[in-house]
Amino acid sequence: MKSWSHPAVPSIPGTGPIPQLFDTATGGLKRACSNSHASLYVCGITPYDATHLGHAATYLAYDTLVRVWLDAGMDVRYVQNITDIDDPLLERANATGVDWRELAESQVQLFRSDMERLRIIPPQHYVGVTEVIDDVADAVAQLLQSGIGYRVPSDDADDDIYFDSAAAAGVAWSLGSESGLDRDTMLTLSAERGGDPERPGKRDPLDPLLWRAERAGEPAWDSVLGRGRPGWHIECAVIALDRHEETITVNGGGSDLVFPHHEYSAGHVAALTGEPLAEIYSHAGMVAYQGEKMSKSLGNLVLVSRLAQEGADPRAIRLALLSEHYRSDWEWTDAHLSRAQARLEAWSRWAAAVEASDAAVDPLVTVLRETLSHDLETPRALERVDAHIAAGAPASAEAVTAIDALLGVRLV
Numbered sequence: 404m405k406s407w408s409h410p411a412v413p414s415i416p417g418t419g420p421i422p423q424l425f426d427t428a429t430g431g432l433k434r435a436c437s438n439s440h441a442s443l444y445v446c447g448i449t450p451y452d453a454t455h456l457g458h459a460a461t462y463l464a465y466d467t468l469v470r471v472w473l474d475a476g477m478d479v480r481y482v483q484n485i486t487d488i489d490d491p492l493l494e495r496a497n498a499t500g501v502d503w504r505e506l507a508e509s510q511v512q513l514f515r516s517d518m519e520r521l522r523i524i525p526p527q528h529y530v531g532v533t534e535v536i537d538d539v540a541d542a543v544a545q546l547l548q549s550g551i552g553y554r555v556p557s558d559d560a561d562d563d564i565y566f567d568s569a570a571a572a573g574v575a576w577s578l579g580s581e582s583g584l585d586r587d588t589m590l591t592l593s594a595e596r597g598g599d600p601e602r603p604g605k606r607d608p609l610d611p612l613l614w615r616a617e618r619a620g621e622p623a624w625d626s627v628l629g630r631g632r633p634g635w636h637i638e639c640a641v642i643a644l645d646r647h648e649e650t651i652t653v654n655g656g657g658s659d660l661v662f663p664h665h666e667y668s669a670g671h672v673a674a675l676t677g678e679p680l681a682e683i684y685s686h687a688g689m690v691a692y693q694g695e696k697m698s699k700s701l702g703n704l705v706l707v708s709r710l711a712q713e714g715a716d717p718r719a720i721r722l723a724l725l726s727e728h729y730r731s732d733w734e735w736t737d738a739h740l741s742r743a744q745a746r747l748e749a750w751s752r753w754a755a756a757v758e759a760s761d762a763a764v765d766p767l768v769t770v771l772r773e774t775l776s777h778d779l780e781t782p783r784a785l786e787r788v789d790a791h792i793a794a795g796a797p798a799s800a801e802a803v804t805a806i807d808a809l810l811g812v813r814l815v
C-alpha cells in the first residue's frame with residue numbers, strides 16, 4: 404500500500420549514541436542495534452475508526468526510535484502492517500452499512516493524513532494483509548505440513564486451522580517466552596483479545612487461529628488451503644518475514660498486544676524459520692481518556708483530526724504526547740494540550756533569535772541525544788530544553804536543528 408510522505412529530517416553535526424530500549428521478554432533495557440542497520444516492525448491499525456491519541460502516541464514512540472537510530476548513523480528498515488481484514492472491521496462495516504473495503508480505505512487515508520500532520524516518519528513498506536493472502540496461506544500450509552498447524556472441524560464451514568503451541572515450542576520460542584505471563588492470565592487475555600479458548604476441538608484452549616475457512620456472507624480468498632482468510636497473528640508474522648530477511652531488531656506496538664498477539668507472532672516466526680522474530684519486544688503504554696483505555700470499542704476517542712480541526716497546532720499535539728514517557732499508561736486531559744501550546748510558544752520565541760554558534764557541539768544537543776537514547780526519555784528531554792531556555796542560553800542553529808531532527812518539532 405502507499406505509505407505517507409516523509410517529513411524533512413535534518414542531520415545534526417556528529418552522531419548520537421545507539422539507543423537502549425526496554426525489552427518485554429527480558430524485563431530490562433537492551434542495546435537496540437543488530438549491526439550497521441536497525442530493523443523495525445510496528446503493528447499497524449485495524450482501519451475501522453480514525454486515528455485516536457492512543458494510536459498517535461504509539462506511532463510517535465517508534466518515530467522517536469527511528470529518529471534516534473538515524474542520528475546514530477544507522478540504516479533503518481521499517482515495516483508496518485494494516486489489518487485490513489479482521490472481525491472488528493467486518494462488524495463495524497456491517498453495523499454501519501458500509502462496504503468493509505470502503506471503510507478500510509477511508510480510515511487508512513485518514514490515518515496517513517494524521518501521520519503526515521504529526522510529521523511521523525513513514526515505514527518503507529506499508530503492507531495490508533489483503534495484499535499477502537497467498538503468502539499467509541503458504542506459511543499456514545508449511546505449518547500444517549510440519550504438524551504444527553492442525554485442522555479443527557466446524558459446523559458451518561470447512562475446517563479451520565490452528566497453531567499447536569506445544570508442538571511449536573523449541574529453542575527460539577515457547578509459550579510465554581515473549582510475554583512472561585502465567586497460564587491463567589493468558590487464558591483471560593486470550594478471551595478478551597480476539598482468542599477463542601472455549602472453541603471445541605482445539606488441542607490447547609490457548610492455541611490461536613491460523614486460517615479461517617470461508618463462512619457465508621464473509622469475505623474469503625482462494626488459496627492453497629481452499630477459500631478463507633488469515634488469522635491475526637500469522638498476518639504480522641508473515642509480513643515481518645516477507646519484508647525483513649532476518650531477526651528484526653525491534654517488534655513494537657501498544658502493550659495491549661503483549662499477549663496474545665506478539666506472543667504468537669513470535670511463535671509463528673519461530674515455527675516457520677527456527678529463529679526468533681525480534682531481538683527486542685517493545686511496548687508502548689495505553690493512553691486513557693475519561694478513566695478508561697481510549698478505544699474504538701468504548702468510543703471514548705480523542706481524534707488527532709478533530710483536535711487539528713479545532714485549531715490545535717500539530718506540533719503542540721506532538722509535544723503533548725511526548726510529555727509522557729512512552730512506556731507509561733496515562734490519561735489524556737485538555738491540560739496536556741494547553742501546557743504543550745505554552746511550551747511551543749516559549750520555544751518558538753527562543754528559536755526566533757537563532758544564531759550560529761562557535762561551540763563544536765551545543766551542550767543541549769549532547770543532553771538531548773543522551774536523554775533520548777536512554778529508553779526514549781522524551782519527558783526529560785522536553786524539560787531539559789525548558790531548563791536550557793530558562794537559563795538564558797542562546798538558541799544555536801545546532802540546538803534548533805536537534806529539536807527538529809530528534810523531537811520532530813520544527814520551530815523556525
Ligand code: 5CA
Nearest residue numbers: 446447448449457458461486656657689690697
Ligand atoms: N491491527 C492491530 C495490530 S496488528 C491493532 O492492534 N490495531 S489497532 O488499530 O487496534 O491499534 C493500532 C496500534 O495502536 C497498536 O499498536 C495498538 O497497540 C495501539 N493502541 C491502540 N489503542 C491504544 C491506546 N489507547 N493507547 C496506546 N496505544 C494504543
Ligand code: ZN
Nearest residue numbers: 446447639664
Ligand atoms: Zn500486528
